[in-house]
Amino acid sequence: MDAVLQFIQSYFPALVAHKYLFLFLGAMVEGLNTMVLGGFLVSVNTIKLLPTFILFLLAYTINGYIWYTVGYFAGAKPIDKWGRKDEKGKKIIEKVESYFNTYSGRAIILTKFTFSLTIATLIMAGSLKYNLKKFTLYNFIGSVGWVAVTLFVGYFFGQSYKLLFVYLKNLTY
Numbered sequence: 040m041d042a043v044l045q046f047i048q049s050y051f052p053a054l055v056a057h058k059y060l061f062l063f064l065g066a067m068v069e070g071l072n073t074m075v076l077g078g079f080l081v082s083v084n085t086i087k088l089l090p091t092f093i094l095f096l097l098a099y100t101i102n103g104y105i106w107y108t109v110g111y112f113a114g115a116k117p118i119d120k121w122g123r124k125d126e127k128g129k130k131i132i133e134k135v136e137s138y139f140n141t142y143s144g145r146a147i148i149l150t151k152f153t154f155s156l157t158i159a160t161l162i163m164a165g166s167l168k169y170n171l172k173k174f175t176l177y178n179f180i181g182s183v184g185w186v187a188v189t190l191f192v193g194y195f196f197g198q199s200y201k202l203l204f205v206y207l208k209n210l211t212y
Contacts, residue, residue, distance in 0.1 A: 078193020
């Protein structure tokens with residue numbers, strides 16, 4: 040474990056010096072893997088929990104606003120271009136539209152926890168010109184939940200990783 044960290048510090052000093060900036064950008068653009076990595080790094084005491092949580096919350100909330108803005112200004116064009124290519128995509132989007140019309144708040148919160156429907160739902164919220172105050176609330180609540188879950192998963196992996204090395208060390212003795 041220490042050898043990996045020393046390798047990163049030796050060959051990628053900018054990554055280590057600006058780790059919070061890279062984590063913020065990664066969480067804003069990609070999300071899941073970066074936040075799991077952040078939880079792992081918190082677990083091995085490379086970064087602090089509270090700044091990481093706030094940073095990821097801010098990044099994932101901004102990500103929601105980016106997709107809302109795409110929908111707001113581009114309308115349904117991105118959904119039509121990428122989502123309605125085949126029958127399966129059409130069915131999924133119709134289900135999301137129906138659900139969104141009935142349960143918009145729950146839809147925004149719950150889709151922040153999914154991999155496949157998040158972007159489509161946030162674009163749809165923008166294209167339907169959903170109330171920005173309500174969107175802000177639901178986007179924030181969903182972001183808090185998702186960041187907490189992903190950080191916990193990463194933290195769990197980090198703890199398991201440390202236990203693995205303890206068992207391997209004992210096994211070699």
